[in-house]
Amino acid sequence: xxxxxxxxxxxxxxxxxxxxxxxxxxxxxxxxxxxxxxxxxxxxxxxxxxxxxxxxxxxxxxxxxxxxxxxxxxxxxxxxxxxxxxxxxxxxxxxxxxxxxxxxxxxxxxxxxxxxxxxxxxxxxxxxxxxxxxxxxxxxxxxxxxxxxxxxxxxxxxxxxxxxxxxxxxxxxxxxxxxxxxxxxxxxxxxxxxxxxxxxxxxxxxxxxxxxxxxxxxxxxxxxxxxxxxxx
Amino acid sequence: xxxxxxxxxxxxxxxxxxxxxxxxxxxxxxxxxxxxxxxxxxxxxxxxxxxxxxxxxxxxxxxxxxxxxxxxxxxxxxxxxxxxxxxxxxxxxxxxxxxxxxxxxxxxxxxxxx
Numbered sequence: 172x173x174x175x176x177x178x179x180x181x182x183x184x185x186x187x188x189x190x191x192x193x194x195x196x197x198x199x200x201x202x203x204x205x206x207x208x209x210x211x212x213x214x215x216x217x218x219x220x221x222x223x224x225x226x227x228x229x230x231x232x233x234x235x236x237x238x239x240x241x242x243x244x245x246x247x248x249x250x251x252x253x254x255x256x257x258x259x260x261x262x263x264x265x266x267x268x269x270x271x272x273x274x275x276x277x278x279x280x281x282x283x284x285x286x287x288x289x290x291x292x293x294x295x296x297x298x299x300x301x302x303x304x305x306x307x308x309x310x311x312x313x314x315x316x317x318x319x320x321x322x323x324x325x326x327x328x329x330x331x332x333x334x335x336x337x338x339x340x341x342x343x344x345x346x347x348x349x350x351x352x353x354x355x356x357x358x359x360x361x362x363x364x365x366x367x368x369x370x371x372x373x374x375x376x377x378x379x380x381x382x383x384x385x386x387x388x389x390x391x392x393x394x395x396x397x398x399x400x401x402x403x
Numbered sequence: 404x405x406x407x408x409x410x411x412x413x414x415x416x417x418x419x420x421x422x423x424x425x426x427x428x429x430x431x432x433x434x435x436x437x438x439x440x441x442x443x444x445x446x447x448x449x450x451x452x453x454x455x456x457x458x459x460x461x462x463x464x465x466x467x468x469x470x471x472x473x474x475x476x477x478x479x480x481x482x483x484x485x486x487x488x489x490x491x492x493x494x495x496x497x498x499x500x501x502x503x504x505x506x507x508x509x510x511x512x513x514x515x516x517x
Contacts, residue, residue, distance in 0.1 A: 201477060202478075205472075205476070205478070206431060229451075230449070
């Protein structure tokens with residue numbers, strides 16, 4: 172509390188009241204006169220009395236400087252002076268200043284834009300799946316191939332013993348295939364998936380349909396319809 | 404005895420105590436009084452005294468006022484405020500404790516059984 176009050180008074184002192192220095196000078200003068208009068212009263216000659224008083228004062232200008240430092244916040248004043256100097260220097264060379272400012276602005280702006288795009292694409296991509304936080308990918312690995320595929324028998328056992336509320340889907344490692352639609356033909360990446368795939372991920376198809384009820388037996392996988400989720 | 408400068412942090416207490424004892428006083432009066440009380444062992448130059456006075460003023464402990472002195476000179480008189488009185492009580496207690504603590508350390512060691 173004590174220091175806050177003092178600090179506020181000092182911050183206000185930065186906007187130095189014009190009379191403050193005069194007031195201080197007058198105060199120091201009056202101090203000096205008291206000292207001179209005292210020396211004279213002790214029997215000194217006026218000149219010697221003044222000299223002695225000044226000697227004991229320890230420098231009037233230093234005192235004014237020390238009080239000024241206490242009045243304001245020296246570092247804030249120095250900073251303000253630096254800013255004023257910089258503005259004046261820039262105003263003297265407007266072309267150099269504007270080129271500098273524009274290139275800094277362009278540099279900072281493009282870097283910011285790039286980082287925003289990177290953030291959107293790689294760090295926080297828009298949600299592709301319904302609940303990405305609840306999805307897990309499971310691989311069965313061996314030391315020489317840590318991200319191997321899950322054997323179908325194991326997958327079926329997992330599917331049969333799932334806790335309520337959980338669901339599971341499988342997808343193969345994928346390749347490419349010539350895909351023909353009505354009006355065009357393209358080589359697209361494909362992968363075969365189990366019938367639960369779309370419901371587990373919570374995605375729908377771009378074209379075509381997902382699996383029908385009688386197509387869900389995994390043993391009839393070969394007869395499944397071609398489905399285009401999304402051209403990648 | 405050699406003259407010495409005022410130790411950092413002790414001047415506040417000296418100023419407040421002087422104003423409490425003598426009532427409103429100008430800078431010269433305060434300086435003289437402190438030098439007398441110290442038996443002329445302390446010297447107070449302007450550069451030490453006036454920043455300290457301003458600091459106390461900024462903290463609301465003392466209040467300045469220009470008025471006529473007894474020998475008809477204009478001088479800035481400082482008087483103790485309520486905040487200043489509270490501060491003086493605090494500082495007095497703190498310095499007493501510090502002094503007692505140091506005194507305990509500075510008494511000659513007595514060996515066991517002597």
